[in-house]
Amino acid sequence: MSATPDSTSPAIELVGIEKAYGQAPAVRHLDLTIAQGEFFSLLGPSGCGKTTTLRMMAGFEFPDAGSIRLDGHDVTEVPAHRRQVNLVFQKYELFPHMTVRRNVGYGLKVRRVPRAEIDDRVDEMLETVGVGAFADRRADQLSGGQQQRVALARALVNRPRALLLDEPLSALDVKLRKRMQLELKSIQERLGTTFVYVTHDQEEALLMSDRIGIMNDGRLLQVGTPREIYGTPADPFVADFVGELNAFEVEVRKVGGRVSGVVDGSPVDVPSSASTGKRWRIAVRPERMEVGPAGRKDALHGRVTELNYLGHTLQYSVETAVGELVVRAGAGDVEREPGSAVSIWWAADAVIDLGEATP
Amino acid sequence: MRRLARWRRVPWPSILYVGAVLLFLFAPLAIVVLFSFHSSPRMAFPFQGFSLRWYEEIFTDVEVVRAMGRSAIAAVTTGLVTAILGTLAGLGIVGLSSRTKGAVMFFAMIPMSFPALLFAIGLAVYYRELGVGFSLGATIAGQIIQSLPFVLLVISATLDRFRFSLIEAARDLGAGAFHAFRTITLPIILPAVLGSMLLAMALSADEFIVAFFTAGQDKTLPLIMYGRINIKLDPSINAIGTVLLVVTSALAFISARRTSKESL
Numbered sequence: 001m002s003a004t005p006d007s008t009s010p011a012i013e014l015v016g017i018e019k020a021y022g023q024a025p026a027v028r029h030l031d032l033t034i035a036q037g038e039f040f041s042l043l044g045p046s047g048c049g050k051t052t053t054l055r056m057m058a059g060f061e062f063p064d065a066g067s068i069r070l071d072g073h074d075v076t077e078v079p080a081h082r083r084q085v086n087l088v089f090q091k092y093e094l095f096p097h098m099t100v101r102r103n104v105g106y107g108l109k110v111r112r113v114p115r116a117e118i119d120d121r122v123d124e125m126l127e128t129v130g131v132g133a134f135a136d137r138r139a140d141q142l143s144g145g146q147q148q149r150v151a152l153a154r155a156l157v158n159r160p161r162a163l164l165l166d167e168p169l170s171a172l173d174v175k176l177r178k179r180m181q182l183e184l185k186s187i188q189e190r191l192g193t194t195f196v197y198v199t200h201d202q203e204e205a206l207l208m209s210d211r212i213g214i215m216n217d218g219r220l221l222q223v224g225t226p227r228e229i230y231g232t233p234a235d236p237f238v239a240d241f242v243g244e245l246n247a248f249e250v251e252v253r254k255v256g257g258r259v260s261g262v263v264d265g266s267p268v269d270v271p272s273s274a275s276t277g278k279r280w281r282i283a284v285r286p287e288r289m290e291v292g293p294a295g296r297k298d299a300l301h302g303r304v305t306e307l308n309y310l311g312h313t314l315q316y317s318v319e320t321a322v323g324e325l326v327v328r329a330g331a332g333d334v335e336r337e338p339g340s341a342v343s344i345w346w347a348a349d350a351v352i353d354l355g356e357a358t359p
Numbered sequence: 360m361r362r363l364a365r366w367r368r369v370p371w372p373s374i375l376y377v378g379a380v381l382l383f384l385f386a387p388l389a390i391v392v393l394f395s396f397h398s399s400p401r402m403a404f405p406f407q408g409f410s411l412r413w414y415e416e417i418f419t420d421v422e423v424v425r426a427m428g429r430s431a432i433a434a435v436t437t438g439l440v441t442a443i444l445g446t447l448a449g450l451g452i453v454g455l456s457s458r459t460k461g462a463v464m465f466f467a468m469i470p471m472s473f474p475a476l477l478f479a480i481g482l483a484v485y486y487r488e489l490g491v492g493f494s495l496g497a498t499i500a501g502q503i504i505q506s507l508p509f510v511l512l513v514i515s516a517t518l519d520r521f522r523f524s525l526i527e528a529a530r531d532l533g534a535g536a537f538h539a540f541r542t543i544t545l546p547i548i549l550p551a552v553l554g555s556m557l558l559a560m561a562l563s564a565d566e567f568i569v570a571f572f573t574a575g576q577d578k579t580l581p582l583i584m585y586g587r588i589n590i591k592l593d594p595s596i597n598a599i600g601t602v603l604l605v606v607t608s609a610l611a612f613i614s615a616r617r618t619s620k621e622s623l
């Protein structure tokens with residue numbers, strides 16, 4: 001509580017965090033620094049340790065090893081009610097016996113903020129999140145989306161040094177979820193509060209975040225901007241988890257003085273790290289692949305097995321020498337019927353390096 | 360209108376059956392209430408007219424009024440103590456693993472299935488061994504033991520449904536453990552606590568067996584009634600019975616309303 005905001009330190013630092021439940025490790029040697037005012041997402045599959053990490057930041061779980069700093073102050077041992085961060089729970093956890101206004105004012109009242117100030121700040125925050133009209137309703141008489149907003153207001157009204165959100169939109173329907181994603185982002189930008197956002201929805205993470213941390217099996221695999229994560233995944237898991245992927249192996253050879261991967265007799269670009277004489281795993285995203293008439297030089301050849309119309313895109317399944325590839329093209333492009341022979345190619349910078357193939 | 364339509368769908372044998380049950384259940388009560396207003400001491404038909412003479416009699420009868428006072432003290436004390444103990448026990452039990460919890464609840468429920476007569480006699484012998492005199496206090500202690508399982512049952516069922524993540528939300532907003540309990544847990548379980556307290560009060564108000572063996576000179580209302588039936592069929596017991604009936608059914612009614620409102 002005595003911690004004075006110090007904007008020169010990172011908002012949150014996790015150093016060498018280990019956490020196990022009994023024998024089962026939930027978080028393994030995690031280092032992470034989150035900057036002031038950043039929208040940071042933790043993304044990973046179910047059970048990878050996202051919630052555990054967030055709860056350690058909130059002070060509901062304590063690491064077995066490592067330390068946690070908020071604004072440069074060590075809070076590793078500080079319990080939740082004395083940390084200047086607030087958590088938005090996945091199931092909102094609004095107090096059902098209180099009105100919206102009392103829910104939102106709860107934290108301020110606990111901290112003995114004067115009555116008049118509580119009223120002002122609560123009203124202002126209810127307007128900010130767009131539930132001013134429901135201030136005097138009981139919290140259990142709201143729709144899911146409204147409850148979500150109240151939960152957000154209840155946390156933000158305390159002006160936390162960081163706001164922690166655990167899959168806050170997962171209970172909403174798709175349409176509302178999309179709208180709330182944009183709204184959350186704009187509220188975050190307006191208030192300048194550091195957000196740590198847990199999700200297993202990669203699209204959501206890409207859309208909202210300044211930076212994303214990808215977790216799997218208790219480990220943080222890569223931290224980067226959405227562009228970095230999507231375009232240059234550090235690791236096969238990241239590449240596969242974020243976005244769709246066509247992964248296959250190529251033979252690395254010197255072709256006409258250049259190191260190339262050879263597939264089906266045609267040379268394709270390989271990462272600069274690839275060494276000749278080895279088999280290399282590479283990947284290309286479906287939307288980075290181009291599909292055109294058969295017979296093109298320096299391309300893969302295949303036959304369309306399926307064509308799906310997705311509204312804004314055409315999605316092809318193409319049978320090739322390296323297996324079935326998924327290719328996406330704009331809906332305005334020439335449609336290639338199932339059965340027709342096609343060529344598939346891609347730009348050099350579309351290649352994602354997955355390392356040497358293990359035999 | 361709606362309600363009537365719903366009744367029509369009930370087959371007539373069911374209506375007949377329920378009617379018969381209600382008749383056998385409530386006819387004796389109805390007779391007690393009716394004759395408590397009878398102007399004649401004769402407890403037989405034909406009914407000769409209404410009067411409040413029996414009520415006048417009991418409320419000016421020092422013995423009866425004192426017994427009412429004792430019964431009220433016993434009911435209120437039993438209610439308060441069992442509500443507090445039941446809440447504390449419930450909070451202690453709710454966090455246990457389901458196996459331990461099952462075992463604890465099993466032992467906590469024993470007084471409910473134990474024959475009241477044996478319990479009362481045992482209690483009397485025990486008091487005598489300890490050198491504790493028979494008194495209202497001795498009776499209240501016994502009634503508390505008897506009604507605690509009912510209270511615990513209601514409260515622990517409520518706590519089972521309580522979302523303890525709400526407490527985490529309160530802690531996250533800066534509340535200490537006790538503050539979170541006072542502002543979140545307690546208000547949410549309060550209807551069940553009050554409901555079970557009223558239930559314990561109703562159980563105490565017409566409790567007979569424990570009082571019979573342990574009250575000594577401090578006779579409660581049911582004991583006074585029993586004494587009067589024994590000597591001669593005194594019509595004033597109809598009035599006492601009616602008072603008791605009104606109090607206990609009011610308590611039970613409010614209790615049922617409170618606990619069902621809570622479970623919404």
Ligand SMILES: Nc1ncnc2c1ncn2[C@@H]1O[C@H](COP(=O)(O)OP(=O)(O)OP(=O)(O)O)[C@@H](O)[C@H]1O
Nearest residue numbers: 021025026044045046047048049050051052053200
């Ligand atoms: N209280 C607990 N006791 C024991 N094990 C736990 C506990 N909480 C989490 N775990 C385990 O720790 C691991 C990480 O769990 P965590 O809840 O952090 O995952 P998550 O990434 O949030 O998953 P999800 O996307 O499903 O919410 C899991 O294997 C989980 O089973």
Ligand SMILES: [Mg+2]
Nearest residue numbers: 050051052166
């Ligand atoms: Mg989780």
